[in-house]
Amino acid sequence: METIYRWLSSLFGSNLAEHLSGWSEVTGDYTEANLFFIIGMSSLIISIAACVTYYYILNHPRWNRGFKWLIFLVIVLIVNFLLAFGICYSDLLAGNISSDISAISVAECLGFGLANIIVSIVIFVFCSLIIKWGSRNCKFSPFKF
């Protein structure tokens, strides 16, 4: 999970990446909670849950158009953006970032939120492509407009 986010580290910088990896100045190692993993797994679960809801729980002919699928995607992206940004920003405000990690700003937190949006798009699209075939009413979404 961390590796995927590291590919996008130009959006949020190496300093925030250190914090998200769980860096602790006191131990000089990554001994704090790995927020990449926590946020990544949460985003994955939220995205899969939204997919399952769309294709199997909602599963209604009125919702089988692509733009309806897009509404679900946008909701997932908003939730996952707020999740990623919220955790980073609350750490920043609370001073939970190790003091030897310098120069982390709101811009970097927003950047990580954006990175999580990209990751979430990929998860949601892949998940849709995999599970849509089992849906009775939405199996052609999102390619049916």
Place this chain on the structure above:
Amino acid sequence: MRNILIYCLAVLFLASCGNSSTQRKGGNKPSENSEMTAVTASKIKPVVNVYVENSGSMAGYVNGNTDFKKAVYNYLTDIKISGITDTLNLFYINDKPVAKGSDVKDFIEKLNPNQCVFATSDISNVFDLVLKRTDNNQISVLVTDGIFSPGKGKDAQQYLVNQQIGIKRIMKEHLDKYPNTAVIVYQLTSGFKGTYYNREDAKTEFKEPQARPYYIWVIGDVEDIALLKTYIPDSKFKGGGVQHSYTLLPPLNMEIDYAILNSPKFGSFERDKKSTKTSIYNIKKASNGAHKGNFMFTIGMDLSLFTVLLGDEYLTNTESYARLINKQPNNDYFIEIEHNTNPNTNYTHNMKLTTDKISVGELEIILRNQFPQWIYDINDEEGLDIYKNDAINKTFGIKYLAEGIYEAYNFSGNSIYTTMKFNLKK
């Protein structure tokens, strides 16, 4: 709020995955490298033998209540009350040691120009006498002005070189016998009132006290020396205090705690998760700002034991460290050393490494035995006119004495105190 959020999320995916998300290789807190635990006491308390050179050139230092007397009295008292030793013997020394009992107060009170009876001093011979009376359970303290006396009509340069060779031979023989021997030289200053003898034994009279350098050499087993330095750091010296000091240690190659820090830095890097403290990759120079085009990273080092043994002046001198990349000397990284002021870490010093040319590979930073510049600075090469070239603040030939000992230590080529290894990858 943040904790609640994380807790909820953790419960959410832990319930789903049934696995911990935060398992990581546990980091070790930097080891408590306590000075006192590292500096272990010897099982048997060493005997301390103190030798005060009593050549005529020393008379000016003991004329009245001088800083020399205050410093020596205080140092010997500190040794006695520290509990390092149960036996402290006092001697005058020139062509042979003369026992003067063990009462420090009485010894200092009787120390006056009349005791300094010898016209010249053969420093090489004095060292020979002292070293022959020093084993691994004895500490020798030699107090001397360190001035060589070639005498009139002698080739001074040849004399000094011969003395240096003699001292090197004597010291090497001693090190072969007692390889754990350490040597400290303290340079102090005292008012000097009386007769100064130049290299040809021509006299210059100082009617008023004039500040002149003198030296206290301490020789003994490294454990005893470490203990001595722990109890009596340079800052405890009285009588004007220690101006400079230099410690020669046997090759220790000790392991210390060190790590690459996150800041300060210019540019960026990522840590290798298999070796988070010492291995970095994806190294990039700063792409903007005042440091554009440069890469800098910082190493935290716990040098607490070396601070005791070598002193802070030595540790903050960049010349004390050699840099190798892939086993080859490499000065691509410019280094600066400062004290660590971050209370969250146990490191005593930080080393900043800056470069505009990123060299990758195995970087080794070696704390080594390095001859100090202050000895060159205080060396009077001529030994003739005391008023010329600031000779009054210098000592004729002191560098030959110190170099003789330094060369004996470095004879086998091993002068490494500690090595720090890092892996820098593209």
